[in-house]
Amino acid sequence: MMANSKRPHVVIVGAGFGGLSAAMALHSAPVDVTVIDRHNYHLFQPLLYQVATASLSPAEIAQPIRSILRDQTNARVLLDEVNGVDTAKKIVRTAGGQRVAYDYLVVATGARHSYFGKDHWEAHAPGIKSVDDATRVRGKILTAFERAEVESDPAKRRALLTFVIVGGGPTGVEMAGAIAELARQSITRDFRSITPHCAHIVLVEAGPRVLPSFPESLSAEAKRALEAKGVDVRIGVAVGDITADAVSIGAETLPAKTVIWAAGVRASGAGQWLGSMVDRAGRVVVQSDFSLEGHPDVFVIGDTSAFKGPDGRMLPGVAPAAKQAGAYVARVIEAHACNWIAPAPFEYSDFGNLATIGRQSAVADFGRLKLKGLVGWLLWSIAHVYFLIGFRNRAIVAGSWAWSYLTYQRGVRLITGTDETMMREEMRDAA
Amino acid sequence: MMANSKRPHVVIVGAGFGGLSAAMALHSAPVDVTVIDRHNYHLFQPLLYQVATASLSPAEIAQPIRSILRDQTNARVLLDEVNGVDTAKKIVRTAGGQRVAYDYLVVATGARHSYFGKDHWEAHAPGIKSVDDATRVRGKILTAFERAEVESDPAKRRALLTFVIVGGGPTGVEMAGAIAELARQSITRDFRSITPHCAHIVLVEAGPRVLPSFPESLSAEAKRALEAKGVDVRIGVAVGDITADAVSIGAETLPAKTVIWAAGVRASGAGQWLGSMVDRAGRVVVQSDFSLEGHPDVFVIGDTSAFKGPDGRMLPGVAPAAKQAGAYVARVIEAHACNWIAPAPFEYSDFGNLATIGRQSAVADFGRLKLKGLVGWLLWSIAHVYFLIGFRNRAIVAGSWAWSYLTYQRGVRLITGTDETMMREEMRDAA
Numbered sequence: 001m002m003a004n005s006k007r008p009h010v011v012i013v014g015a016g017f018g019g020l021s022a023a024m025a026l027h028s029a030p031v032d033v034t035v036i037d038r039h040n041y042h043l044f045q046p047l048l049y050q051v052a053t054a055s056l057s058p059a060e061i062a063q064p065i066r067s068i069l070r071d072q073t074n075a076r077v078l079l080d081e082v083n084g085v086d087t088a089k090k091i092v093r094t095a096g097g098q099r100v101a102y103d104y105l106v107v108a109t110g111a112r113h114s115y116f117g118k119d120h121w122e123a124h125a126p127g128i129k130s131v132d133d134a135t136r137v138r139g140k141i142l143t144a145f146e147r148a149e150v151e152s153d154p155a156k157r158r159a160l161l162t163f164v165i166v167g168g169g170p171t172g173v174e175m176a177g178a179i180a181e182l183a184r185q186s187i188t189r190d191f192r193s194i195t196p197h198c199a200h201i202v203l204v205e206a207g208p209r210v211l212p213s214f215p216e217s218l219s220a221e222a223k224r225a226l227e228a229k230g231v232d233v234r235i236g237v238a239v240g241d242i243t244a245d246a247v248s249i250g251a252e253t254l255p256a257k258t259v260i261w262a263a264g265v266r267a268s269g270a271g272q273w274l275g276s277m278v279d280r281a282g283r284v285v286v287q288s289d290f291s292l293e294g295h296p297d298v299f300v301i302g303d304t305s306a307f308k309g310p311d312g313r314m315l316p317g318v319a320p321a322a323k324q325a326g327a328y329v330a331r332v333i334e335a336h337a338c339n340w341i342a343p344a345p346f347e348y349s350d351f352g353n354l355a356t357i358g359r360q361s362a363v364a365d366f367g368r369l370k371l372k373g374l375v376g377w378l379l380w381s382i383a384h385v386y387f388l389i390g391f392r393n394r395a396i397v398a399g400s401w402a403w404s405y406l407t408y409q410r411g412v413r414l415i416t417g418t419d420e421t422m423m424r425e426e427m428r429d430a431a
Numbered sequence: 432m433m434a435n436s437k438r439p440h441v442v443i444v445g446a447g448f449g450g451l452s453a454a455m456a457l458h459s460a461p462v463d464v465t466v467i468d469r470h471n472y473h474l475f476q477p478l479l480y481q482v483a484t485a486s487l488s489p490a491e492i493a494q495p496i497r498s499i500l501r502d503q504t505n506a507r508v509l510l511d512e513v514n515g516v517d518t519a520k521k522i523v524r525t526a527g528g529q530r531v532a533y534d535y536l537v538v539a540t541g542a543r544h545s546y547f548g549k550d551h552w553e554a555h556a557p558g559i560k561s562v563d564d565a566t567r568v569r570g571k572i573l574t575a576f577e578r579a580e581v582e583s584d585p586a587k588r589r590a591l592l593t594f595v596i597v598g599g600g601p602t603g604v605e606m607a608g609a610i611a612e613l614a615r616q617s618i619t620r621d622f623r624s625i626t627p628h629c630a631h632i633v634l635v636e637a638g639p640r641v642l643p644s645f646p647e648s649l650s651a652e653a654k655r656a657l658e659a660k661g662v663d664v665r666i667g668v669a670v671g672d673i674t675a676d677a678v679s680i681g682a683e684t685l686p687a688k689t690v691i692w693a694a695g696v697r698a699s700g701a702g703q704w705l706g707s708m709v710d711r712a713g714r715v716v717v718q719s720d721f722s723l724e725g726h727p728d729v730f731v732i733g734d735t736s737a738f739k740g741p742d743g744r745m746l747p748g749v750a751p752a753a754k755q756a757g758a759y760v761a762r763v764i765e766a767h768a769c770n771w772i773a774p775a776p777f778e779y780s781d782f783g784n785l786a787t788i789g790r791q792s793a794v795a796d797f798g799r800l801k802l803k804g805l806v807g808w809l810l811w812s813i814a815h816v817y818f819l820i821g822f823r824n825r826a827i828v829a830g831s832w833a834w835s836y837l838t839y840q841r842g843v844r845l846i847t848g849t850d851e852t853m854m855r856e857e858m859r860d861a862a
Binding site: 039040041057058059060062064066067070071076077078079080096098131132135142143146149150187189190191192392393395396399400403407409411412413414415416417 | 470471472488489490491493495497498501502507509510511527529562563566573574577580581618620621622623624823824826827830831834838840842843844845846847848
């Protein structure tokens, strides 16, 4: 597939925060844009844990890429998976057999889980990066309660009601808080044999504190808030092994049927396609304008890239950083296409850090201003709803949250898909 | 698993309209109730076609059975799949290895598709009975447009943009109307190479008219309304064969990559478990109180049973009939458990028939009163929202409809799950 016009063709791989921001910032540039993604939707990943804990539906945090770019006449969307790049011939190859020629290439393919070389843990400790991951984890959590309800052996029942979250970053903290509330508030009266309230929710962080990217005072507040919700927070201990039935944490082996991975991420495989230098986390090392050394027409942004600012600090792997990088790269490309002078060096505007610990509790770090508790939570809610793409999604998410807040109920407690089948098979095997 | 008390144990298999209605009507009866379902949710099946056409999310028309029965202290819920009944020992066997003893058994396991002996058609012409069916069909429809966008062969592109719905009952009519609106209004500006507006949507009905259960005047109105939306309605012609690439309709072979089955249903396999007499559609033939001949403690209701009223008419396979039968059977059981006299014979209250043909158009039959067009559509909308279980669902569905109505947009255009993988493989094979 070739661009039909003589205008430069910008190919953007990945429609996450970075890629979409680049595409949208090119709306009036004299270029043709093709956005390639293997999903047909843009996903608001910061709220994915709420899909995994039955608060939101996938469609509430996802929007078709085509709708977002509908009115941008210089952009087209290709639903396909990129599996290679020929930087010499300037061609992107896809799994669907397309060969897409580019003049400028923006790679923004994000990150996936990393099990630090213990890939066999993945089967027992799924992570949450995609919609399918999240609905799978949702089914796993809900199924554990269902299986516990019919389990007569107390030890097995205990293992079914033990939930271990590995990793104390924002996702781990948010998951632990949300599972604790699910068990202690939302479903507590739904069962007859078990007491969901007594579920054991364990958050394991190998480092010295949860939320390591936040100031120490807020880490301490997050730990306190989690413990108030009944989460067993273990810091400074590493996970030694994960099997189908147990997790070893330090010297202890804890029987647990549900383990969720929120510990490590690794950049997508873009470094291999590009044959470029990557850091330990697989991120492509980029120049000061996000381009590849020796390839001024190839840019890598977001979680896929390792970008060091003029102050020597790495750009963090968060949504605002990816969006800003996308917009910056669009300006670099537009300047090049128009023969303008290159834009001033990229400068990251850090608007602060937010993490929620469930209903009525969150921590927010805006440098000198630090918020926690209800005020932090209200700010977190408003910020997340505000940044959702699409008015419908904002209204529906706000409505779902209001309903959950007023009633303590989770609206999306569905066990669906292949995991429903799997769950039945497991129950049969166990019987 | 045995009931622990000495009160009679009522086991209800299936938490559709019939089973749930029976369970809820027993709320104050001196019995213990166990509801067994293979899904953890009750599904509002009349709106499932809106999940398949990207208007609603699964969670908007599904509610956890546990939440519905939360406050009914004499009821418990078992998530499991029944695979046998021993009517002599009065035991239900499940796939999860449970053996549940009953004093009264209510079987309400619904129906599934029937391909009239052509089971190999199923792979090419999926039907819509479950949440997973609906998300699969949604992915299939959306993927057809995506594939057409990158297809350069005009004949193949035409086949990708041809959608055939087999069966002119309410589901077929609703699907055809919804796909026509999706193509002609919702996504028409989202593509660059194809014109979704020109999609060819064909509704095939072997009988002499669509909506055969409605009066002839409303059938004619429905056909007219469908044609006004651009649907090619073919009546009086049978489908001869369905392959991956084409459908033969009468003498014509129409190349089509998307075929949806809305033609025949067959009762679930309950007749085999019970070893009882079934009719041609696999429905269990029941007595005037919905019990099995020779088994006054076993009742079969809803789409699983063939019930002939005193006037000789069969009870129709619709939600209100199943709900009324469930409530009636609960009264029969309560009377028996209390040693009261048996209730008066069942009488079906027919509140009328409703079917929608998309935005602003529906037909309603209330005997002497017949409505169509916008008035019918408003009534259809209000009735469906009203009968949804759960205030949250009502509010969210009403909100989603209002948004779709005002903007022509579909909020749930996600391609997810295994079909996403399948779609990519198909694209690769095709390339």
